[in-house]
Amino acid sequence: MDTDKVFKALADATRRRLLDQLHKDNGQSLTQLCEHMNMTRQSVTQHLQLLEDANLVVIVWQGREKLHYLNPVPLQEIYARWIEKFERDRLRALRNLKRSLEADDDKKA
Amino acid sequence: MTTKKPDYVYVTYIATTPHKVWQAITDPELARQYWGDPNSGCARVNVSDWRPGSKWEHQRVDAARTVDIVGKVLESTPPRRLVISWARPDEAADDSKHSRVAFDIEPYSDGLVRLTVTHDDLERDPKMFAGVSGGWPKVLSNLKTLLETGRALPRTPVATEHR
Numbered sequence: 559m560d561t562d563k564v565f566k567a568l569a570d571a572t573r574r575r576l577l578d579q580l581h582k583d584n585g586q587s588l589t590q591l592c593e594h595m596n597m598t599r600q601s602v603t604q605h606l607q608l609l610e611d612a613n614l615v616v617i618v619w620q621g622r623e624k625l626h627y628l629n630p631v632p633l634q635e636i637y638a639r640w641i642e643k644f645e646r647d648r649l650r651a652l653r654n655l656k657r658s659l660e661a662d663d664d665k666k667a
Numbered sequence: 668m669t670t671k672k673p674d675y676v677y678v679t680y681i682a683t684t685p686h687k688v689w690q691a692i693t694d695p696e697l698a699r700q701y702w703g704d705p706n707s708g709c710a711r712v713n714v715s716d717w718r719p720g721s722k723w724e725h726q727r728v729d730a731a732r733t734v735d736i737v738g739k740v741l742e743s744t745p746p747r748r749l750v751i752s753w754a755r756p757d758e759a760a761d762d763s764k765h766s767r768v769a770f771d772i773e774p775y776s777d778g779l780v781r782l783t784v785t786h787d788d789l790e791r792d793p794k795m796f797a798g799v800s801g802g803w804p805k806v807l808s809n810l811k812t813l814l815e816t817g818r819a820l821p822r823t824p825v826a827t828e829h830r
Contacts, residue, residue: 585672616678616783627676631811634804638812 560612561639564632567612572597573605577614580628587623674766675786675799679807680779683814685772688782689746691810692770693717699728701809701819711735719743723751738765747772753786755795764792766799782807 567573572595579594580586588603595602606626609615616629681688691697695712703711715723717740725736737759742750749770758764771783784803789796813819 584675613678613680616676618673618676618785620672625672627673629676629678630804631677631679631807634808635811638808 561632561636563608563612564614564636567608567614570605570608572601573609576602576605576609577628580615580626585618585625585627587625591626671787673785673787674789674796675784675803677784677803677807679782679811680775681782681811681814682778683780685746685774685780687814688772688780688810689749691814692749695726695728697813701813702806703727715740717743717745717749741767742769766792766795782810 575595576591579591583590588599588606591606592599592602606615610617613632614629616627618625618627691701693713693715695714698712699710702713703709710728712726712728713723714726715721717723719740719742721740723738723740724734727733727735734756736753737756738752738754740749740751742748751768752765753768754761754765766786766788769783769785769787771781771785773781773783775781784807786799786803789799809819
């Protein structure tokens with residue numbers, strides 16, 4: 559999946575609100591989601607389509623009802639690629655510290 | 668397909684084959700490379716013969732092979748669909764405490780495979796509900812990276828320099 563689509567989908571307050579709504583209560587129908595949004599049903603549908611194209615929202619059909627699920631997997635990929643990477647040095651330093659402290663304990667024992 | 672609403676649905680698209688996705692879920696040699704946190708020594712694997720009705724165990728790759736989750740194989744159609752029940756070891760005997768995980772592996776366009784993980788019947792166990800929601804995105808993101816690049820974490824200058 560295209561990372562650009564994920565960043566574009568997130569670059570909009572309405573779409574982030576829709577994700578927050580699904581985080582609060584996963585698996586909502588369009589009608590349920592519209593209750594929290596101060597805009598037309600058609601606009602909500604368009605925003606949901608962009609979220610679906612970015613794989614941030616996944617559809618499950620329950621009979622004739624279309625339910626929307628928050629899919630955080632693309633967010634995790636962004637986290638691993640753009641956030642965790644910059645933390646890795648610090649995490650390695652901690653790990654090395656732990657190892658050297660544990661090695662000291664082994665010598666004493 | 669149950670008529671009940673799933674609790675969680677996770678989807679990832681992976682440039683690989685359905686067979687390799689199936690292997691990555693069911694083969695401990697592959698799972699230990701991405702499931703859990705291989706770097707901190709907390710890798711986890713799934714152990715079973717993967718026949719319908721068989722037991723399966725989610726084990727830590729440690730000396731004791733600590734079992735964190737157990738269940739039964741409910742449906743097994745390699746390499747397309749695997750459904751397992753999911754419970755804490757001390758609640759294995761109580762069916763009402765079991766939740767259910769389905770892996771659906773479908774070929775998608777452009778050489779991609781669509782992997783859907785659906786977790787149902789978690790509502791009786793709020794603690795498991797919370798734990799599961801944090802775990803799956805990381806497992807699936809690591810799985811995708813492993814199958815597409817041969818390593819579980821994204822390759823960065825920092826990571827390669829110390830290899």
